[in-house]
Amino acid sequence: MTKARTLDRRRRSIRNIRKITRTMELIATVRFKRAMDRALAAVAYTERMTALVNHLVRSGIQVSHPLLEPRTAVNQATLLVLTSNRGLCGGYNSSVLRLAYAHLAELQQTAQQVRLEISGKRGIAAFRFRKVAVHERFTHFEDKPTFAEVDVLATRYLDEYTSRQIDRLDVVYTRFDSPSRQYATVETLLPIAPLGVNQELNDHRVVEYEFLPSAESIVDEVLPASFKVRLFKCFLDAAVSEQIARRVAMKAATENAEKMIAMLSMAYNRARQGQITGELLEILSGAEALSK
Missing domain, CATH: 1.10.287.80 (ATP synthase, gamma subunit, helix hairpin domain)
Structure with a gap:
């Protein structure tokens, strides 16, 4: 008995x-759908920004901007790693952390100093366990990052780059391509890739545009906005990928x-x-x- x-x-x-x-599966499904809608909306906005940059390129103007200037010697590099605050999401965090460990080692070989910034309690705990110094910690983004929250971070990065406090910014996160494909990746957001580097742009004809007030002023607005949107998309991709991993x-x-x-x-x-x-x-x- x-x-x-x-x-x-x-x-x-x-x-x-x-x-x-x-119950957690159902909650993750609802959050995933909401996060995916926001991520797809960000993709449309990013593509529109890219199209605007391409128009500037096709106009034939010579573009010069501090955000486009590559640094010959990288003295100070910043590595931002995006992880989750909560667990129970399979191998989501471990994939990002494995890539972050490897990329951090590479940066330490090429840059004189590397500043490590972590978003998410899981990533913070993992680097603390390895006794790796973390210079900045963020735990407030959760699974619904807002543009206003990311804008504060992006503005700081822009100010640091233009004032030469940092020479490079890399982001390690989980990229969202589709509900069936997400993968950990590294993106270099600063310096911004030179204008005109676009594999899909096959038309090299010079088109005349009239810029008001001037092309330089438009570039001064477009480039910082483009960087902020790309950084925001990294956070959105990480959020939707986290919910997919938790649902699975x-x-x-x-x-x-x-x-x-x-x-x-x-x-x-x-x-x-x-x-x-x-x-x-x-x-x-x-x-x-x-x-x-």
Whole structure:
């Protein structure tokens, strides 16, 4: 009887866990859809900004801007790593952290100083465990980063780059291509890639445009805005990828719980059947003894 009760207790416990994982799966699905809508909207805006830059290139003007100037010697590099605040999202954080460790080692070989900034409690804890110094920590972005929050960070990076406090900015995050494809990657956001580097731009004809008040003033507005949008998209991609990973992990946990419940139910039925058979044999043996 004790074995059957133990199995039944374990089965009830796993059923409760299944309810939790199923609920978390549904919540992650809702958050994923909302985050994906925001990410796709950012893609449209980014493409529009790229088209505007391409128009500037096709106009034939000579563009010069501090954000476009590559530094021959990288004295100070900044590495921003985007992780999550919460766990239960499969290998989402581990993929980003593996790439971050490797890229940090590469930067330390090429730059005189590397400034490490981490977004997300999981990444902060991982680097603390490795005893790696973290210069800036961010835990307020959660899974719904706003442009206003990212704008504060982006403005600081722009000021530091133009004042030559940093010579390079790299971001390690999980890129979102589609609901079935996300992968950890590294992007160099500063310096901005030279205007005109666009593989999809096959038309090299010079088109005359009239710029008001001037092409230089438009470039001064477009380049910082383009950088801010790209950094914001990194945060959005990381947020939607986190929810996809959590949804997949919770779905797998729910399916595993269902398999365990089925196995425990079978074991419970066998144990219960054995107990009933044993009790019947005892009754028959007692009845036979009384008849004698």
